[in-house]
């Protein structure tokens with residue numbers, strides 16, 4: 587190398603080392619991209635509870651696996667299950683309004699009927715837990731634009747779903763089928779809102795939950811509640 591190039595070569599070497607240290611340091615210290623776009627997230631959402639046995643088993647699994655979830659509750663099912671409802675709240679899960687009666691003919695009779703039903707459910711949750719719910723899910727799903735608008739004006743976030751475990755859609759589905767359906771319907775989605783049910787008939791859902799959580803974790807998903 588000619589003498590006059592030496593300072594330039596030293597400069598390049600120092601620059602290369604500095605850049606390497608900078609980017610490696612960042613990599614080791616904080617994987618910034620992990621919090622950006624493209625991160626894989628699952629929201630586990632349980633509808634139609636509380637129930638005593640199934641909700642209880644689901645809460646055991648969530649605690650064991652250190653996962654927070656969202657429960658969309660039916661107000662009329664709270665009486666006699668206050669302890670279960672308080673446990674959902676005290677273990678850090680989100681309490682959402684699903685309906686007071688879950689009877690479509692009553693709820694969807696008018697905008698006023700729906701708002702009344704939602705308010706009664708929210709009040710039942712608040713009375714037992716002290717928590718004011720701020721998320722809402724329409725019974726049976728759907729957009730219901732005028733009703734959704736009014737609920738949003740009251741401060742609710744409306745939550746739908748984009749994947750199902752199949753516990754309502756497939757009669758008598760086994761835990762294995764529920765796992766398979768969860769993964770199939772979530773396929774290709776970075777943000778998964780998975781619909782499950784914790785009402786009394788859904789023992790298979792409670793049974794499938796540990797494997798569902800493990801399978802999403804193995805695919806690089808993290809879990810969030812609303």
Ligand SMILES: [Zn+2]
Nearest residue numbers: 633634725726
């Ligand atoms: Zn429902």
